[in-house]
Amino acid sequence: MKKFGGRVLFLDRSDINTDEIIPAKYLTEISKEALKPHMLEDLKLEGFDPNSSEVRDARVIISRGNFGCGSSREHAPWVFEVNEINVVIASGFARIFRQNMFNCGMLAIELSESDINSLFEHKGADASIAIDFSGSRLTVSSTKGSRTFEYQISEFDKALVEAMGWVGFADAKY
Amino acid sequence: MKLTLSEKIFRSHLKDEPFPGTKVLDIDVVMCHEITTPVAINDLLARGMDRVFNPDKIKVVIDHVTPAKDTKTALQGKIVRDWARRHQIKDFFDIGRNGVCHAIFPEKGFIRPGYTVIMGDSHTCTHGAFGAFAAGVGTTDLEVGILKGVCAFREPKTIRVNINGTVPAGVYAKDIILRIIKELTVKGATDCVIEFHGDVVKKMSMESRMTLCNMAIEAGGTSGVCMPDKVTVNYLWPFISTEYADKKAALADFKKWWSDKGCSYVKVIDIDVTALEPQVTFGYKPDEVKNVSELAGTPVDQVYIGSCTNGRLEDLKVAAGYLKGKTIAPSVRGIVSPATPKVFSDADRLGLIKIFMDAGFCVTNPTCGACLGMSNGVIAPGEVCASTTNRNFNGRMGKGGMVHLMSPAVAAVTAITGVITDPRTYGKGGAA
Numbered sequence: 337m338k339k340f341g342g343r344v345l346f347l348d349r350s351d352i353n354t355d356e357i358i359p360a361k362y363l364t365e366i367s368k369e370a371l372k373p374h375m376l377e378d379l380k381l382e383g384f385d386p387n388s389s390e391v392r393d394a395r396v397i398i399s400r401g402n403f404g405c406g407s408s409r410e411h412a413p414w415v416f417e418v419n420e421i422n423v424v425i426a427s428g429f430a431r432i433f434r435q436n437m438f439n440c441g442m443l444a445i446e447l448s449e450s451d452i453n454s455l456f457e458h459k460g461a462d463a464s465i466a467i468d469f470s471g472s473r474l475t476v477s478s479t480k481g482s483r484t485f486e487y488q489i490s491e492f493d494k495a496l497v498e499a500m501g502w503v504g505f506a507d508a509k510y
Numbered sequence: 511m512k513l514t515l516s517e518k519i520f521r522s523h524l525k526d527e528p529f530p531g532t533k534v535l536d537i538d539v540v541m542c543h544e545i546t547t548p549v550a551i552n553d554l555l556a557r558g559m560d561r562v563f564n565p566d567k568i569k570v571v572i573d574h575v576t577p578a579k580d581t582k583t584a585l586q587g588k589i590v591r592d593w594a595r596r597h598q599i600k601d602f603f604d605i606g607r608n609g610v611c612h613a614i615f616p617e618k619g620f621i622r623p624g625y626t627v628i629m630g631d632s633h634t635c636t637h638g639a640f641g642a643f644a645a646g647v648g649t650t651d652l653e654v655g656i657l658k659g660v661c662a663f664r665e666p667k668t669i670r671v672n673i674n675g676t677v678p679a680g681v682y683a684k685d686i687i688l689r690i691i692k693e694l695t696v697k698g699a700t701d702c703v704i705e706f707h708g709d710v711v712k713k714m715s716m717e718s719r720m721t722l723c724n725m726a727i728e729a730g731g732t733s734g735v736c737m738p739d740k741v742t743v744n745y746l747w748p749f750i751s752t753e754y755a756d757k758k759a760a761l762a763d764f765k766k767w768w769s770d771k772g773c774s775y776v777k778v779i780d781i782d783v784t785a786l787e788p789q790v791t792f793g794y795k796p797d798e799v800k801n802v803s804e805l806a807g808t809p810v811d812q813v814y815i816g817s818c819t820n821g822r823l824e825d826l827k828v829a830a831g832y833l834k835g836k837t838i839a840p841s842v843r844g845i846v847s848p849a850t851p852k853v854f855s856d857a858d859r860l861g862l863i864k865i866f867m868d869a870g871f872c873v874t875n876p877t878c879g880a881c882l883g884m885s886n887g888v889i890a891p892g893e894v895c896a897s898t899t900n901r902n903f904n905g906r907m908g909k910g911g912m913v914h915l916m917s918p919a920v921a922a923v924t925a926i927t928g929v930i931t932d933p934r935t936y937g938k939g940g941a942a
Contacts, residue, residue, distance in 0.1 A: 351696050351795055355903040360882040364575070364582040366548045378905035380794060402697035405730060406903060408632040409546065410648035431701055431732055432632060436648035491529035492662065506654040507559065509528065
């Protein structure tokens with residue numbers, strides 16, 4: 337399995353689309369590594385700096401509803417992956433983005449809006465997330481304290497994470 | 511049990527249910543373009559699994575950046591080209607014969623009612639216009655599709671949209687779908703198929719139905735779907751005439767896919783278009799939609815007519831109808847991109863290309879380029895583009911630019927005046 341957890345980047349906006357995560361002009365790249373410097377380059381968010389240490393050190397993204405809407409480009413999970421961000425936690429995901437995350441063996445965790453609100457209380461407080469994959473629990477820790485949340489992902493998504501993605505799973509089975 | 515169209519397709523194509531709620535379907539058509547496929551091809555090569563499940567069910571086009579603009583895009587084309595040749599994929603459309611994927615593949619008759627279709631492109635939902643289950647997927651799903659001919663889905667729920675009333679002059683399928691997205695919001699159809707019903711849809715051409723279904727994804731929808739009917743039969747007839755005794759038999763066969771009376775919908779929306787105005791987006795989300803009258807007078811730098819949403823012959827006819835004998839405003843750059851070589855040559859035969867050129871439009875070869883800011887019409891920071899495409903995301907057609915989505919009719923009159931203009935009042939003494 338991939339490594340899950342670490343410092344949190346809070347993106348306090350809903351409907352963040354895949355063009356914002358990785359602009360189309362970089363889709364001419366055929367290696368995932370080449371995408372690395374361009375993560376969230378066009379994100380429309382007050383005060384956001386894609387070159388900040390907060391972004392560079394992040395290992396987990398926490399955001400709002402309909403995360404990853406728009407284009408089907410798997411370059412969106414890939415640019416997170418090459419920046420060592422293997423977990424996105426949000427109150428909702430666009431279908432294709434969510435599937436792409438699990439297809440790459442990454443985690444797209446959906447929590448209720450009230451749980452997401454609770455997580456956002458740790459914004460600006462040096463927050464990090466620990467994932468207990470087998471227990472389907474995640475714990476946020478910050479200068480404001482710590483709290484554990486239960487989450488649910490489907491059996492299929494769990495299997496994809498364990499198989500490190502859909503190609504290995506499908507090749508073994510079909 | 512009463513079933514929706516997509517539930518019928520899921521049942522008929524179910525290969526496996528590895529876990530409750532996860533349906534692995536057999537796929538009838540796997541479509542590929544040069545942006546999302548090369549990484550899949552290279553991964554298959556790296557894994558020593560450079561195989562295809564069935565070369566006849568894989569359709570390939572180079573459409574996003576064509577002709578290649580630099581070494582990187584030339585390499586993307588080459589990877590796909592070499593792969594298609596290596597596996598003897600006969601339906602491969604390279605430069606000179608290529609067009610926007612969601613326009614050229616239906617035009618070739620590749621999509622049939624009841625089919626399952628995937629592509630590494632979110633606007634794959636377009637093909638639901640034929641009564642197919644057509645879904646955009648990522649590169650990994652595409653890779654498994656190429657290798658095994660299967661794809662896994664959660665079975666979607668279905669939203670029914672009834673579109674009735676009389677379509678006013680100057681109002682088109684684009685206006686109707688923008689109005690629907692406004693109502694559903696950009697996430698309102700997530701994990702859902704949107705079925706389009708009603709008298710207005712029954713009277714629509716396949717081109718208009720494709721425009722409608724094309725933007726289902728902008729409401730988060732897995733696919734847009736129309737019930738396959740006489741219009742579908744007539745469109746497909748050149749490709750299916752040997753498979754059926756007559757059109758009546760084809761229609762009877764297509765009807766088996768229709769959603770049953772009494773099937774289950776998660777939501778039903780009724781829209782009366784009689785009083786609908788042309789619709790235009792503002793802001794950076796496709797659900798940020800206003801009546802054209804509210805945005806009239808907004809200056810634009812570029813007008814783009816094309817894409818998988820509105821680059822078909824019907825769209826060019828509408829735009830040319832307004833442009834005939836006119837020239838575009840000196841402050842505006844006009845670009846029209848016929849979506850396929852057939853659209854281009856038909857438009858030429860009908861004199862539309864001359865109308866566009868006389869008006870001052872640049873006519874490009876068929877390509878997706880400008881829609882997603884990859885080539886052939888990228889805008890500069892601070893510029894505004896009036897566009898018949900499908901997304902107004904921040905930076906979509908060029909970093910720091912603004913995109914207003916609209917119908918070909920609004921785009922055409924906007925090109926003439928240089929400001930967003932209502933096609934219903936244009937030329938009739940009304941305000942711009």
